[in-house]
Amino acid sequence: MSAAAPGILLARAVLSRLIEPSDVLGQALVAVAGPESAARIAAGRQPAAGALRRSVAALLEENGVQASDRTFEQGLERWLPRAADVAPERDLATVARFGGKLLVPEFEGWPEALNDLGLGTPFCLWSRGPGRVPDARRCIAVVGSRDATSYGLAITADIAAGLAARGSTVISGGAYGIDAQAHRAALAGRRELPGDDGVPVTIAVMAGGIDRFYPTGNEDLLRGVAEAGLSLSEVPPGSAPTRWRFLQRNRLIAALAAVTVVVEARWRSGALNTAHHAAGLGRGVGTVPGPVYSANSAGCHRLLREGSAVCVTDAAEVLELADPFTVPVGEEPEGTLPDAQDRSPRADHDGLAAEDILLLDALPLRKGSDMQKLAVVAGLGVPAVRAGLARLELAGLARRTAQGLWQRSGR
Amino acid sequence: MSAAAPGILLARAVLSRLIEPSDVLGQALVAVAGPESAARIAAGRQPAAGALRRSVAALLEENGVQASDRTFEQGLERWLPRAADVAPERDLATVARFGGKLLVPEFEGWPEALNDLGLGTPFCLWSRGPGRVPDARRCIAVVGSRDATSYGLAITADIAAGLAARGSTVISGGAYGIDAQAHRAALAGRRELPGDDGVPVTIAVMAGGIDRFYPTGNEDLLRGVAEAGLSLSEVPPGSAPTRWRFLQRNRLIAALAAVTVVVEARWRSGALNTAHHAAGLGRGVGTVPGPVYSANSAGCHRLLREGSAVCVTDAAEVLELADPFTVPVGEEPEGTLPDAQDRSPRADHDGLAAEDILLLDALPLRKGSDMQKLAVVAGLGVPAVRAGLARLELAGLARRTAQGLWQRSGR
Incomplete structure (x- = not known):
């Protein structure tokens, strides 16, 4: 790979060697000049024209980065001391030895999601x-x-x-x-x-x-x-x-x-x-x-x-x-909290209407109660008690005794 | 207290005896007729005129509660069976024996916050x-x-x-x-x-x-x-x-x-x-x-x-x-997490600017490094290295060796 590596790969390998991560000036330079010119400029092998510097400064400003007259110069001061270390073919060969490769925005395999980083986008990704x-x-x-x-x-x-x-x-x-x-x-x-x-x-x-x-x-x-x-x-x-x-x-x-x-x-x-x-x-x-x-x-x-x-x-x-639209938040978790673990004393009335809860509360566990008594205890009218008892009986929560009285049943 | 209890106290004591909590019809009746009439109506001692019933129904509708022609009748059916149990003087005397009292919206001591419950406001609070x-x-x-x-x-x-x-x-x-x-x-x-x-x-x-x-x-x-x-x-x-x-x-x-x-x-x-x-x-x-x-x-x-x-x-x-305006959310908790407990390996650079973090990373722990070398390792220009070293020296993070080289210091 290294011998025939395209210029863009070599250029981005150089940029990643010269410039520290998140150096937004470097990324702005790439955006304006392209990776190959940017690499030559960062390595001191090509001068940066005034127009280019102004475009870079403008791009920085657009991205909310204050740029001064010295900004570009300071970038070169940071990058040039490392120019002697540049050896992109060697780096690519090293990675190839590990069966790895260099991912760059121009070629397939680049994770597009990284572009969301704007000027903080990395020059490349060394992968293994x-x-x-x-x-x-x-x-x-x-x-x-x-x-x-x-x-x-x-x-x-x-x-x-x-x-x-x-x-x-x-x-x-x-x-x-x-x-x-x-x-x-x-x-x-x-x-x-x-x-x-x-x-x-x-x-x-x-x-x-x-x-x-x-x-x-x-x-x-x-x-x-x-x-x-x-x-x-x-x-x-x-x-x-x-x-x-x-x-x-x-x-x-x-x-x-x-x-x-x-x-x-x-x-x-x-x-x-x-x-x-x-x-x-x-x-x-x-x-x-x-x-x-x-x-x-x-x-x-x-x-x-x-x-x-x-x-x-x-x-x-x-x-x-x-993917927040696939599963409604607040759905009961499966498996992790088996019902047997939930010792809440209030399971019976789940799903019951208010009147039926009142009535269930009023039903004696033993003996029995007639409808008039149930109406007083529950705070319900007799017709409501009659209708409610039918519902509770159907739900297995109330039953009639041999004497025709009502008591709790089931759970 | 009980002998001379004002009518409103007695009326609300009656209402709390006849009507279950959150029976919005009862509260609507009180809102329209006043507590004393409401208590008499709920206990079957006073008829409810058609105009009053219509006003109650209208109030319920205003509060999003569907009311039918039978709504008022059903309320009376719920409440009347308990009319025989009504004994507000006895209840007030019971509470007085405990040194307690009855709190009502009309008198001092009523928690105004309860009124936020609208038609769910309780008739009164028995307190002890x-x-x-x-x-x-x-x-x-x-x-x-x-x-x-x-x-x-x-x-x-x-x-x-x-x-x-x-x-x-x-x-x-x-x-x-x-x-x-x-x-x-x-x-x-x-x-x-x-x-x-x-x-x-x-x-x-x-x-x-x-x-x-x-x-x-x-x-x-x-x-x-x-x-x-x-x-x-x-x-x-x-x-x-x-x-x-x-x-x-x-x-x-x-x-x-x-x-x-x-x-x-x-x-x-x-x-x-x-x-x-x-x-x-x-x-x-x-x-x-x-x-x-x-x-x-x-x-x-x-x-x-x-x-x-x-x-x-x-x-x-x-x-x-x-009172969310007194203490900013996200402030470091006091005491609970002493610094000694925080073994984060990244304490040195807290508050440092990016260039100083780069420079700190580049400073050798032993021996020493000159500014040119530091510039290459840190990815900074020599002028930036010079300025940064001065800052780090002041912060106690860098020092000059006898040979005029720079190394890390302090923490």
Whole structure:
């Protein structure tokens, strides 16, 4: 691939090497000059004419980014020191060695959902693994604390496995805790990996290069994700997973998925950052409630209080957020809460009209009562009592004694 | 009191004896004819003229209640069978024996908030205890499952005690589980009972007469509430706590409080009924999240998903719902989550600008790096590196080595 790589691939590989994620000036330059000229300009191999600089500044302003006379110059100052490191053929060859490839907006396989990031759209995605990136409607991001509790790990496993079983792709960041559990459960949750349609069961979006598995404690898991699913990064092979790249990586997770679910998060947590990116992009955001005494749920409850996320408790509820018109919110959950568990003392009157509840209350459990007595106790007229007794008898809730009196029956 | 009781008191005592709670026809009759005529009509001691019946029907229609030609007749059929039981002087004497009294809309002490119930407004409130009913802005209802979990009991205690300590009146229904715990914690949460201002620390709104403590297992607690706070009911002494009255009682709890908090509730629960009443009245509704595996939190999560309630985790958050303009939502909670507990690996960069995060990432922990090297690693221009290093040095995050190189410092 690398020898015959088209100019656009090489140009975008160069851009991702020179320019840090979310450097909006770089993306504006690409939008105005095209990737190949942009790469040459960023690498100092082509001058940027005044007209081009003005167009870039205008585009920035349009996007609400203040641009000064120095903005373009400052960009070149940032980018040029790395020009010596540029070796796009080498980077493409590295990725090809892993069976990976470079995804770019101009060619097939590019996840269109990323374009919603506007000037924050990545230049390219370095990918590793047999899968393709599915349509965002099929992707659910599951993210959360590194230091997850056993509760958080359990519900993550349930949700991720449930999503995988329903054909969704579980996207996460490959970190310890919730992220790792989400990948792990998704891998375990679907038998055929990857699907015949090339849709991976899980995708890890990395903050550093896809040639390294970070954190090292997750190496086996992340290798498994790359072999059975897909590993993605906007920074080229060899790049370190810096704080900045972690923060920017979150926007990719949010953009790639229809829904972002935060399973556990502390009051301050990177997962909240991902949730806010998702909300800003108009994606669904769900969060899992937990015990209020758990610091690992404080961030989730914060999202709920801010109205930034919807409360979700299982995979089905997560999927409602992806497609809110398929299942009515508030429907009784199946299976999870068997009736036998519900010891509410008020089951008898479910569905009864007010008069019948009054009458049911008035019916003695033993002995019996006549209609006049029932009318007094229930606060109903005799005709209403007569009609109500017929309904309750039909429902198996009232019966007549041998003496012609009425008493409760059944449940 | 009973001997010289004004006609209005006697009339409303009669109405509460004859007519079941939420019988909107009865309330419409009172609105049209006044309580004294209404009581005589309901007891069959005065005929209802055609004009009056038409006015009642019109009022019902105005309130969205379909009235037929038989509506008024059916009301009389319901009420008349109980006319023989009417003994308002006796009922007033009974309540006076307990040191209680009858609250009516015409006299001081009536909680105006109840009038928000429209035709569902109770005829009167039988009260027992030294306290008065405070303004709704000061009242918080805390309700939930009878079969509470230890988690539910713990958070109920924290919230109710916190509310009591802040001067709120905790309203609940006196049932087992969450209700009982709310009363108990409120009683324990404030030293002086009742306050000098007559504001009770807690109010139990009963489904049956205030002469009986129901359920019997809560007798000691409810006696304590009546002695130190206030016990209320819309049904007269001697009335049984029927299912219907339990359901209707919930609307009184919702109306009396500025906020209703559901601490624990199953998927079907009377507490949800109270929450929906509160929402319908435009009151604040809060609910406490819990483990998704707990059936006792399923109703709470249901409220959150429906958007019927706001997520609350402590007394301060509950009070924000009573007065949302005093504390900004989303403010970091005090005390509950000490910083030491937050092991987030991303504390250093809080508040730093993007360039400084990039630079911080690039600074080596040991050895040192010069500005050119830092520019390449950080993806920044040398001038930006120079300015950023000055800022980071000032923040204690960077320092210069003896060799004039730069490295990380501090945290």
